Amino acid sequence: HSLRNIDELCASIVRSHRETSQYRLEELQALRWKVFSREEIQAYQSKTVDEMWQHCAVRLTDAVQYVVEFAKHIPGFRMLSQNDQIALLKTGSMEVVLVRMCRFFNTENNTVFFDGKFAGTEVFKSLACGDLIAAVFDFAHGMCALKLTEQQLALFSALVLINADRPSLEDRVRVQRVHRSVEVGLTHILHRDNHDSLLHKVHVSSRINIPSHCPH
Numbered sequence: 001h002s003l004r005n006i007d008e009l010c011a012s013i014v015r016s017h018r019e020t021s022q023y024r025l026e027e028l029q030a031l032r033w034k035v036f037s038r039e040e041i042q043a044y045q046s047k048t049v050d051e052m053w054q055h056c057a058v059r060l061t062d063a064v065q066y067v068v069e070f071a072k073h074i075p076g077f078r079m080l081s082q083n084d085q086i087a088l089l090k091t092g093s094m095e096v097v098l099v100r101m102c103r104f105f106n107t108e109n110n111t112v113f114f115d116g117k118f119a120g121t122e123v124f125k126s127l128a129c130g131d132l133i134a135a136v137f138d139f140a141h142g143m144c145a146l147k148l149t150e151q152q153l154a155l156f157s158a159l160v161l162i163n164a165d166r167p168s169l170e171d172r173v174r175v176q177r178v179h180r181s182v183e184v185g186l187t188h189i190l191h192r193d194n195h196d197s198l199l200h201k202v203h204v205s206s207r208i209n210i211p212s213h214c215p216h
């Protein structure tokens, strides 16, 4: 890896992340104290499980589409076979949405951006999936605690997505090679930002232990 290649790889991943972020950080900062009224929370809580999941699924599908676009612009990702690109996106895109979600999270009042305002866990009560929602919020807290810059978040997102341990990959060795190059890029950026304390943390691509099933 010549230094030039690493810089070029980082630059293209950061550009791709920036171009595929649904909302700019400044927009979300402006909204971060816009929370739901009691009536609005009541309205969400009186939805049926299916209505609420439908409502969330539409938004998450939106966020996943942006992650697909992000992946397509990662040089190493495009080099992989179509089947491996699809396998990585099927299993990894939701994890990247959750990693990206930390940009939409306000740790001071434990709320996440949802439907244009910031929602606490009580808004999702009608999903009857308290443990899943708690895991999503805990994960967002953990990601925020790392205080990653947009560039570090871009490289970390690519690292989470390009994971050679995903099921049903045809050419694991090739995926591992791309993973390694992204890892070198992230290490390079963390060194440059004197964020060495983060090195050990971000190399374990964090997983959420999604509870096996929701009661409903």
Ligand SMILES: COc1ccc2c(n1)CCN(C(=O)[C@H]1C[C@@H](CC(=O)O)C1)[C@H]2C(=O)Nc1cc(F)c2c(c1)C=CC2(C)C
Pocket: 022, 056, 057, 059, 060, 062, 063, 097, 098, 100, 101, 102, 104, 112, 113, 114, 115, 116, 117, 124, 133, 136
């Ligand atoms: C990448 O990070 C993020 C983070 C949040 C959101 C997005 N992406 C996508 C866009 N978004 C919107 O709400 C859109 C604003 C639009 C209407 C408008 O523009 O006003 C609709 C957010 C969203 O979907 N939040 C969301 C969904 C969801 F299912 C859950 C949680 C949070 C928390 C727990 C669960 C239940 C898992």
